[in-house]
Amino acid sequence: MEKDDKTAYLVLRGDRFEVPSGMTIRAALQRHAISPESVIATRQGQMLTNDERLAPGDEIKLVAVISGGAASRIFPS
């Protein structure tokens, strides 16, 4: 299904998560139970602070920093 143009995306180790644009990266991470401490957000190779607001169509690549493979999602609700 075609998504509306207000959606932004988080990409973590091949998994793609949809989030509404306008929210901060921190809020988007928390919405998907991804610990902000365990990732670094980047857009087109540039590092971003977690207070950055997502623009429509943004694709935010998350660099996992915690050791241990795909263990970056914590306590999924």
Added chain:
Amino acid sequence: MKCRKCQRKAVINMRQHKLSLCAEHYTDWIPDQTQRFIEKYAMFGRQDRILVAVSGGKDSLALWDVLTKLGYEADGLYIGLGIDGGIGYSDQSKSFCEIFAAARGLNLQVYDVADRLGAPIPLAADSVHRGRGRPCSVCGMSRRHIMNAAAVDGGYDVLATGHNLDDEAATLFGNTLHWSLEHLARQGPVLEARTGLVRKVKPFCRFYERETAAYALLRSIDYVYDECPHSEGAKSIYYKQTLNKMEDERPGTKLHFYLSYLAAKGQGAFAETADPGAERLHPCPTCGQPTTAPGECAFCRTWDQVRERSALLL
């Protein structure tokens, strides 16, 4: 968010320090802080020769980068463990270390476990049934032995590892949960030299894992992104996740946990529970490295068994 120093756009915000920095100031801040920690914990001096244990991961390569940037004489030691995990893990790791060293004209020593000892780590662990199906026990014990031998034989003054604060806090958390007093008495930024044991230091022990990764990214250090295939599900990862959950809600929790522990230890909190066998080390009759009980050390015993069992299978 803006850089506190120059008001340009920040690339990282360290909530525990209430400090946001741009790329340029951040890549200066990490070496400055590392130098501060080296001095604060009296890790080593300008005249010392340092052996950096490099795994191909972000922490150890970032540490090697910082130490050379600070002007220290630091060589690298890579231990090839022979771990594949379907991704050629050890081959990838070695390649990142070699590329890093070659690009900077640094000296990298490579110790290949299978070539030197007769079997890769996973096969060795299987053959001696040590570690409940995980090779981590044989791996850790072997790496410690090899690193120490390389440092002692090479005449290095210190062995530096890339342990970050998350590693240290997770270890501390585990030791506290189990009230492992002997380990609590020993943990710290510096493990002093003893007869046959080189001085060990952790210059990154006060940086969050996120900060060492950010430094590696900003310095364009290519590192092995996948962690060891055997580390998934490890207890240390669970402890890190648990601590990060607390850190998310209360910034500074991890740092405070570790620094409070160091302060308590400095005030003698674990002095009476220090390893009772600490002063009684015996040289292993086979390799000469110190061991706590008379006779062959665990490393020599284990690898003798590995070679015997491998020979039986041939």
